[in-house]
Amino acid sequence: MRRWSRGRIAAWAAIVGALAAANYAVRFSGSSSSAANERDALYHYSSAVSGLIFYALFFAFVYAVAAVDTDELFALRRPRSIRGAVGYGFAAIAGVYVVSAALSPFLNAGKEQGLTPSHWEPSHAGAYAANFVVVALVAPVVEELTFRGVGYGLLEQYGRPLAIVVVGIAFGLAHGLVEALPVLAAFGMLLTWLRAKTDSVIPGMIVHALFNSIALVAAVTT
Secondary structure, eight states: OOOOOHHHHHHHHHHHHHHHHHHHHHHHHOOHHHHHHHHTGGGOHHHHHHHHHHHHHHHHHHHHHHGGGHHHHHOOSOOSOHHHHHHHHHHHHHHHHHHHHHHTTTOOHHHHSOOSOSSOOGGGHHHHHHHHHIIIIIHHHHHIIIIIIIIHHHHGGGOHHHHHHHHHHHHHHHTTOSTTHHHHHHHHHHHHHHHHHHTOSHHHHHHHHHHHHHHHHHHHHO
């Protein structure tokens, strides 16, 4: 196993830490009016555009950390076993729903972020579709490369269990949420476990995209 420099690990941690700090700053400084605006954010094309710009800039920093080792750190390769990847993928997504259900009596994790609208607005279908692409496709790709790719790749040298836990918690914190943190951290750990079992970020991208897609569809159909 290759040994990565502490400087590169520190750079990755700084990027993720800055994202978490910014998101928590916005979370704790938000007003009730801004929260109401966030609820309808996915009905605006501007949200999709700003999301694309954010992920492009964020990925540029992550890519800089990976530098010339993108093939190794991004882990964009065929899983060890397709059948195994499917099984582990189903286990991961089932696991996060079990955790979410177990914590739902105590935490309002599903509604804390407040991005999904409370009802369907056909007149905003185009904007919702554009945001769907960002949330269900772009976000999973960038986040998996960031956490399960570079993050896990750099930390695996300290042992898989530690890497899975640290990357999972970092993933949860990066979203800047409080009540949803346990569920997001668990989801992050499950996705990192999936990365470790399959030696690829691709299964995690698919599971992550599926999870986000289900949430977006459920938000306007239930």
